[in-house]
Amino acid sequence: MRPFEYAHPETEAQAVELLNDHGGDTAILAGGTDLIGLMKQELLSPERVVDLQHVESMRGIAPTPDGVSIGALTTLEEIADSQLAVDYPSLLNVVDGHRSIQIQSMGTLGGDLCHLPNCWYFRNGYGLLATEDGESLVEEGDNRYHAILGANGPAKFVSASRFAPALIALGAQVRILGPGPEDEETVPLEYFYITPKTESQGVNVMKPGQFVSHVLLPSAVSRDAQLAKQSAAYEVLEIEGLDWPLAAAACSLEIDGGIVRDAKVVLGQVAPTPWVSHEAASAIIGRPLTEETADEAGRAAVASARALSKNEYKIWQAKTAVKRALLAAAGLPTGGL
Ligand SMILES: Cc1cc2nc3c(=O)[nH]c(=O)nc-3n(C[C@H](O)[C@H](O)[C@H](O)COP(=O)(O)OP(=O)(O)OC[C@H]3O[C@@H](n4cnc5c(N)ncnc54)[C@H](O)[C@@H]3O)c2cc1C
Incomplete structure (x- = not known):
């Protein structure tokens, strides 16, 4: 070092x-x-x-007029022990997926959201775009854990954040401070992540000298319909221990009279950014949520996916993750492919 x-x-x-x-x-x-x-x-x-x-104002969870504010330094454990786990169950699903007490007590929400990719080419010094002599090492290399969506450009890594899909589905925003002393902006988390086209672009919209101070979540009750938003996240993990998911999905639903009135479905670990699937949402809005419609949504979510040479399995896992997240959010059994 x-x-x-x-x-x-x-x-x-x-x-x-x-x-x-x-x-x-x-x-x-x-x-x-x-x-x-x-x-x-x-x-x-x-x-x-x-x-x-030591920045105390960036710790903990506080109510706001429109919902709740979570300091970027809030640990995974603090999220699990809070009212958030009750009002936004998808966040608890994500904490539970971190099968490590050490990481739950040390890892922070901001650190998760800004986590750099786990792509092993990046982690071995080949850069975000994983190239050597101008050629992608991923296309013909060991691409088992690389992207199946949104990877037509040079970036093939998958976004590392485990909370981002659930937070985007819940309509979260991030408060960004800097680089000037008075500079402060609030950005929907959905638009926080970018897919770099060049090595210098990074993985999110933050410029040097900026950082995330808080995550702002809207109320878990829809203002228009006074419906409780039902949420869940489902991660496909290879081992029963600390690991990165192979594929993940999170959703937020408004169900009225047995019919899905609104839905947001976001996939994780499958694209260089968290992947909002309008196709999956369209497949269930206006319909009852059943195993069949959830399955249709899963298929719609991966309809445009393109496998690399060694990761076709991720398409099936992503489909199943969407289906299971939807069923879990609706309180239905999640078994089956
Ligand atoms: C040995 C080991 C194995 C691990 N394996 C896994 C695993 O398998 N699966 C898993 O999910 N997690 C794993 N983790 C944990 C993972 O690093 C944490 O889950 C968490 O994402 C990082 O949070 P942190 O607060 O420690 O981040 P840090 O390490 O402090 O920061 C992570 C990145 O985010 C940036 N950053 C942090 N906070 C902010 C902010 N507020 N604004 C802007 N940028 C910020 C930092 O500059 C850095 O680039 C592992 C950790 C260790 C030590």
Whole structure:
């Protein structure tokens, strides 16, 4: 690991200043479960690390007039122990999928949302686009865990965040601070992620010197219809331990009189960004949610998927994840393909 300067602000304003009053590269440290590894491997070598752990205003969960605000430093464990787990069950599904007490107590929501891809070419120094001499290493290489949707361009990795699909389905926004002292913007999480076309573009809309301070969730009750939003997430995991999902899906539904009035379906771990499937939502809106309609939605979600040489299995897993997330949100048994 290269030497670096360590800064520990106590306020959001100090954090913005410390990230931006330095001429060189800076990096945000939250739980540190991923960043420290990236620095040890010298995949990232910031000159200054800004540790947000002492910024109290970025911790915990608080009600807002429209819903709830979750500090980016809130740990997975704090989410599981809160009212969020009751009102937004999809978030509890995601925490439960992290089968590691250590990660649940150290990993933060902001760290999950900003997690860099797990693509093994990226993690071995070949960059986000995983190229050598201008050629993609993924197309003909070991692409078992790469993207099946949205990967027609040079980026073939899958978005790492496990919370993003559930949060996007719930209509979350992120509050972004910096780089200027007064700069603050609120961005729908759905539009936070980008698929890079060049190595320098990154995986989200944040510019250097910016960070996520909070996630804002709308109320779990729909304002128009006064219906409770029903949500669930389903992750396909290869082992009964800490691992990254092979495919995932999350949804939020409004069901009235047995008919789906509104739906949002988002896939994870299958594309360079969380993947909103309007096709899956259209397949169930205006219809009762049954095993058959959930299955149709799953098929619609992957209709445009394109497998690489070694990951066709992900298409079937993604289809099943959508079906099971929908059935779980509706309180129905989730078994079967
Ligand atoms: C050995 C090991 C194995 C792991 N395996 C798995 C696994 O199999 N599956 C799994 O789901 N998780 C795994 N994790 C955990 C994963 O790293 C965490 O789940 C979590 O995503 C990271 O949260 P963090 O707060 O520790 O992030 P950090 O490591 O602090 O940060 C992660 C990234 O996000 C950036 N960042 C953090 N917070 C912000 C913010 N507020 N604004 C902007 N950028 C920010 C950082 O700069 C960094 O690039 C593993 C961790 C370890 C140590």
